Amino acid sequence: MLAIQVAELRFATEEGVLVLDGLSFGVPREGFVWVVGPPGSGKTLLLRILLGEVRPHGGQILLLGRNIPRLSKKKFRAIRRKVGYIAEEPSVLPGRTVLGNLTFKLRALGVRKEAADEAMERALDLAQLRGQESRRAEELSAAELLRLSLALALSPECSVLLADDPLRNIAPAEKDGFLSVLSRVNQAGITILATSREVAPLLRFGFSPEGRGVVFLRENVAR
């Protein structure tokens, strides 16, 4: 059973540059796949299409078994709530603590207190932010900010995690640490589709282009 299925996906810019040209791949439930490509190869675009922010010009996308472009807004919103997203620039709130960040998101999404407390506990555990709850976002390092961003993406209910180039802004020494955090999240039953512009840290971590863990996008076709 696939959590994400992309078939013959096509997208061209207004200038007619074909960024995604017949891209096909699948991410099994509880699977972990990296999409690797240079800047401008369509990594962020692919995630934005999966999030329903951009309409593709052709192909099919199934997210949790539903055809995204054809869903009504209401049905899409229900699916969208199960998809966590880590943007390229972490969406964290400065001036608030780690707990304050999570509380804001959960209250803004209307999650009831008991469920919110439960979701927060789980997110803090998975993102390895235990003991950091009362630290303010601006006091966190780049890697910790990324983990806070991960905790935000995981709450309240996340079945699929999309991460846009999460390794980009963290120090090389911290990349393996974050990859192990992601692996733990994946082992907890969450499907992960992440993008990266560099393949070396992934190879070190056991992902292989020959195996099912890495999808390569074409060379730089659009900026």
Next chain:
Amino acid sequence: MRAFLFVVGDFLRVCFREAGMFGLWAASVALALLSAVALFGLPPYEAGPATSQRLILLTLSPLLSEAEITRLAWTIWAWPEVLQVSFRFPGETEPEPMGERTLVVEVPPQADREAIGAKLGKLAGVTKVTVLERTVVPPRVPSVARIGAVAALSVSLAGSLFLGVRTLRRSQKRWEREQRLLRDSGAGPLFWWGPIFVGAGLCGLLGAGLHVLALRLGVRFIPAEGIWTQLLSLEPWTVGLGIPAGLVLGLLAAFLVPHS
């Protein structure tokens, strides 16, 4: 609903940091509404007092040359009891249709028109003398107060929109991380733009409230005389229309904020 109210509350908390700008914006909305009240409350035009004009029409002989007519006009104009002399061609209609070349002589109201007419009739080249009296109503022009109200309305409207967009832009800038987090969390635009519209609407309502307060204070402390009688007696509709108008002004500013 609870979630939306929470998000609105969070945005309004940010707005408190821009309280000065919001106050200024609300004041400009109030000023725009007061200017509109003045504009619609004042009489549209003010006509000056009607005056009586006394004219003597001198029909000229067709034998007179242009030079002789000019000389004759200068001679009459030199008389102390004459205010003004002007020439009319046949076919002109002011102050009445002319059949021949005519000199129109205006005399002061207190002048003895009959005596002056008789004196004019004796001049060479004058074939007929007609004495005429008419009432002149000056053209109706907008009053200075009304022109001032139009200017104040234009300036305060532009000012309120400028301040509104600027204030909302600054507040939105302070809140853009929250907006991004909400958007990345899959919340609909209602959640990340709705609070800005609510804030704008509330500020518009605050402006309307200030406008009503200003009118009430006006009624209480300014003696109801002249122009104020007209303005301050309009209270029921200024309140009735002022509140939605303030709301619309606030929301209009929110629409003009770039939505990216």
